[in-house]
Amino acid sequence: MSQRSLFDAEPPAWEIDAQSMVLAATVVLPSGPPGEFDYAIPDTMADPRKPDVYVEPGRRVRAPLGRGNRPVVGYCVAVGPKPSSPSRPLKPLRGVLDPVSLVSPSMLRLTRWMADHYLTPWGQVLEGVVPSGVRGRAGTRDVTLLSVPTKVAARLTGLELPPKQADVLQALAASSKPLSLKQLAMRVGCTTAPINALRKRGLIESRVERLATDGLLAEDVAVERQPAKRLNPDQARTLDTILAAVDAGEHETILVHGVTGSGKTEVYLQAIERVVSFGRQAIVLVPEISLTPQTVGRFRERFDRIAVLHSHQSDVERHRQWRRIAAGDVEVVVGARSAVFAPTPHLGLVVIDEEHETTFKQDTAPRYHARDVALERTRAEGVPLVLASATPSLEAWRCSQPGAPERFRLASMPRRIGDLPMPAVRVVDLRVDGESRGAISRPLYQAMDQALRDDGQIILLLNRRGYSTHVQCPACGYALKCDHCDVAMTFHRQDNAVVCHWCDYRSAPPTVCPDCRSPRIRYGGMGTQKLEAEVNARFRGVSVTRMDADTMRRPGSHETALDAFRHGETRILLGTQMIAKGLDFPNVTLVGVISADSALNLPDFRAAERTFQLVTQVAGRTGRGERGGRVIVQTFDPDHPAILAAVRHDYERFASEELPARRALGYPPFGVMARIIARGASEPLLTAYLDQVAETLKRAVQEAGAKVRLVGPAPAPITRLRGEFRRHLQMHSPSGDAVRAALRAGWLPIKPPEGVRSVVDIDPTDML
Numbered sequence: 001m002s003q004r005s006l007f008d009a010e011p012p013a014w015e016i017d018a019q020s021m022v023l024a025a026t027v028v029l030p031s032g033p034p035g036e037f038d039y040a041i042p043d044t045m046a047d048p049r050k051p052d053v054y055v056e057p058g059r060r061v062r063a064p065l066g067r068g069n070r071p072v073v074g075y076c077v078a079v080g081p082k083p084s085s086p087s088r089p090l091k092p093l094r095g096v097l098d099p100v101s102l103v104s105p106s107m108l109r110l111t112r113w114m115a116d117h118y119l120t121p122w123g124q125v126l127e128g129v130v131p132s133g134v135r136g137r138a139g140t141r142d143v144t145l146l147s148v149p150t151k152v153a154a155r156l157t158g159l160e161l162p163p164k165q166a167d168v169l170q171a172l173a174a175s176s177k178p179l180s181l182k183q184l185a186m187r188v189g190c191t192t193a194p195i196n197a198l199r200k201r202g203l204i205e206s207r208v209e210r211l212a213t214d215g216l217l218a219e220d221v222a223v224e225r226q227p228a229k230r231l232n233p234d235q236a237r238t239l240d241t242i243l244a245a246v247d248a249g250e251h252e253t254i255l256v257h258g259v260t261g262s263g264k265t266e267v268y269l270q271a272i273e274r275v276v277s278f279g280r281q282a283i284v285l286v287p288e289i290s291l292t293p294q295t296v297g298r299f300r301e302r303f304d305r306i307a308v309l310h311s312h313q314s315d316v317e318r319h320r321q322w323r324r325i326a327a328g329d330v331e332v333v334v335g336a337r338s339a340v341f342a343p344t345p346h347l348g349l350v351v352i353d354e355e356h357e358t359t360f361k362q363d364t365a366p367r368y369h370a371r372d373v374a375l376e377r378t379r380a381e382g383v384p385l386v387l388a389s390a391t392p393s394l395e396a397w398r399c400s401q402p403g404a405p406e407r408f409r410l411a412s413m414p415r416r417i418g419d420l421p422m423p424a425v426r427v428v429d430l431r432v433d434g435e436s437r438g439a440i441s442r443p444l445y446q447a448m449d450q451a452l453r454d455d456g457q458i459i460l461l462l463n464r465r466g467y468s469t470h471v472q473c474p475a476c477g478y479a480l481k482c483d484h485c486d487v488a489m490t491f492h493r494q495d496n497a498v499v500c501h502w503c504d505y506r507s508a509p510p511t512v513c514p515d516c517r518s519p520r521i522r523y524g525g526m527g528t529q530k531l532e533a534e535v536n537a538r539f540r541g542v543s544v545t546r547m548d549a550d551t552m553r554r555p556g557s558h559e560t561a562l563d564a565f566r567h568g569e570t571r572i573l574l575g576t577q578m579i580a581k582g583l584d585f586p587n588v589t590l591v592g593v594i595s596a597d598s599a600l601n602l603p604d605f606r607a608a609e610r611t612f613q614l615v616t617q618v619a620g621r622t623g624r625g626e627r628g629g630r631v632i633v634q635t636f637d638p639d640h641p642a643i644l645a646a647v648r649h650d651y652e653r654f655a656s657e658e659l660p661a662r663r664a665l666g667y668p669p670f671g672v673m674a675r676i677i678a679r680g681a682s683e684p685l686l687t688a689y690l691d692q693v694a695e696t697l698k699r700a701v702q703e704a705g706a707k708v709r710l711v712g713p714a715p716a717p718i719t720r721l722r723g724e725f726r727r728h729l730q731m732h733s734p735s736g737d738a739v740r741a742a743l744r745a746g747w748l749p750i751k752p753p754e755g756v757r758s759v760v761d762i763d764p765t766d767m768l
């Protein structure tokens with residue numbers, strides 16, 4: 001949309017004749033009206049010899065918006081000739097914000113694709129993708145650098161100058177590199193006056209350069225280099241598959257399905273070595289939780305120049321890494337989800353480790369999935385993409401099977417390193433073996449006791465933090481909920497408070513029922529704090545560490561806890577899903593799953609998949625050494641297919657049972673899903689708005705003759721959050737394009753009323 005078509009009708013025919021072409025910038029806005037706006041580029045901003053004020057794609061510019069010419073900042077996404085007529089000329093840009101382009105042409109194309117794919121305004125995507133530290137050039141400042149022009153240097157001795165000025169000129173001419181004002185004054189031992197006098201006379205020239213203020217920041221810590229390991233046959237075959245694509249220099253997606261402990265990391269490390277030997281860069285995406293110094297250390301052992309990107313970085317650090325990457329100074333970028341946007345100049349390979357993890361999906365706009373963005377990016381740049389997991393997402397798995405629209409190449413690693421056996425899993429049926437009190441059944445207790453006597457270590461998984469997970473009154477049935485959310489409050493004993501895990505609202509724990517004043521109010525349900533207390537009570541003198549969001553608040557605490565466990569100072573490690581992944585400790589001889597059912601009953605079509613993944617992953621933390629290992633899984637639902645498959649470490653069995661159910665319902669991976677979530681303080685307003693959206697969507701679908709099914713509108717599973725009501729509307733279709741077309745016609749044009757906010761989530765992973 002050009003700026004004129006936003007407000008004006010088409011120009012009459014006689015006016016078109018008077019149009020001439022002017023050099024224009026197409027601009028998109030990070031907030032405010034969506035769409036693209038054209039502005040004339042003034043001559044002063046079209047001169048590449050003045051790089052500071054040059055308009056080019058990827059820089060931000062200042063522009064007047066709309067009738068009132070409100071000043072806005074937007075991203076220039078294209079430059080080219082555009083028609084402009086004398087009576088309605090294109091408005092000129094007012095200024096240039098960035099002295100360099102923030103976004104490469106290929107990144108502009110990628111963000112454009114995201115804008116279309118996720119129905120998010122392009123400007124908003126760009127603002128979400130370029131880190132704020134990069135936009136603000138954090139940690140750098142302008143420095144004026146002085147030098148002696150060559151012409152002057154040649155006739156230095158012939159110059160008649162006051163002594164101080166002569167000293168200054170001598171010193172600067174003798175310097176091997178340009179000096180700042182302060183450096184030069186210090187070197188000569190003078191004030192700035194003689195220097196400025198020389199500048200005025202043109203005997204010293206100056207230029208401004210952007211330099212890091214943190215010039216002394218420690219570079220990569222030196223780590224002892226490790227040689228590549230000798231691959232076993234499964235690893236070698238997988239590496240060959242990847243290298244075939246690397247050497248061909250073509251895009252291909254390779255799904256590496258290797259059981260836990262099969263040595264997937266070593267395979268992609270060696271693939272990256274090849275990529276680096278070609279002078280290209282690799283990007284490795286890992287779940288945020290894996291970004292520990294240990295994981296990073298594995299890369300440092302093998303590569304000289306790596307960059308780490310994660311969400312806890314300061315703006316200064318992030319900007320510094322970004323610049324190193326863009327300058328081509330980095331061989332491997334290791335990072336969480338957003339590292340998929342790393343500005344590598346010659347990308348050679350992208351790897352997504354633990355591809356099934358939900359942390360690869362961003363839950364704020366732009367709501368992208370790093371797997372899908374990586375697929376699009378590697379396709380556009382013609383490089384291979386490697387997805388690795390012991391429990392692949394069904395989306396990726398389906399693409400590796402015959403008949404899928406998208407074809408991934410499957411590389412299987414069905415055996416553990418050293419041919420170690422998979423650990424034996426025993427199921428404890430809590431309906432039979434559950435004791436009236438406590439979290440640890442008798443079989444689990446006995447196994448723990450044995451493991452400790454044999455000098456082994458233990459991991460216990462319980463995926464709920466806090467002490468008691470609900471507070472209820474048996475007399476009247478009252479259940480304590482958050483004042484602001486439709487969510488049960490969790491009792492935290494350390495803080496002696498009941499806490500909402502969604503909005504962090506806290507209050508004093510009630511001693512009588514707030515409703516009927518009964519003193520019999522009960523604190524029930526098992527969280528990690530209560531489990532810790534039980535373990536301490538039943539295994540006196542044994543060192544226990546708890547890892548959950550409460551104990552892992554401080555930076556580095558993750559590291560400290562895992563180090564203590566690695567060195568055997570901690571015998572029992574218990575915690576939420578953050579202990580279930582990636583850990584490689586050979587002395588863990590027992591894994592206990594306190595409740596395999598915690599995710600099973602969530603209102604989410606992926607509940608079974610999540611349960612299978614979690615149990616399989618945590619079971620995979622044992623039996624990784626010569627001493628073997630065993631797993632005890634406690635459940636009220638021992639016959640559930642997801643649990644049965646996890647007990648056998650049998651991914652294919654799980655997939656072959658789950659996929660037909662998904663197909664029958666048209667759920668992903670057989671169809672695309674979109675979810676419209678609306679929230680607001682007024683429930684009637686919300687209902688009216690979503691009903692209207694449903695109507696227009698239905699009409700749009702009918703008119704297009706599209707195969708799109710609507711479910712809802714209905715209250716979202718969490719009906720109230722932070723004081724706002726929430727309703728949602730789901731769309732299912734075999735075709736993503738059909739869903740997007742319907743949303744463009746039926747959702748985008750309906751402006752939500754004041755006080756209602758509406759977002760669309762394409763391929764949602766969060767169903768609450």
Ligand SMILES: Nc1ncnc2c1ncn2[C@@H]1O[C@H](COP(=O)(O)OP(=O)(O)OP(=O)(O)O)[C@@H](O)[C@H]1O
Pocket residue numbers: 229230231232235258259260261262263264265266389390417581582583584620
């Ligand atoms: N070829 C090899 N020879 C000897 N040891 C190896 C070899 N390849 C990998 N290893 C070691 O085997 C262990 C398991 O490897 P790794 O952690 O990469 O497995 P993984 O497949 O990523 O497992 P998970 O999915 O459980 O995280 C590591 O300690 C690794 O150093």
Ligand SMILES: [Zn+2]
Pocket residue numbers: 482483484485487500501502503504505722
């Ligand atoms: Zn709350």
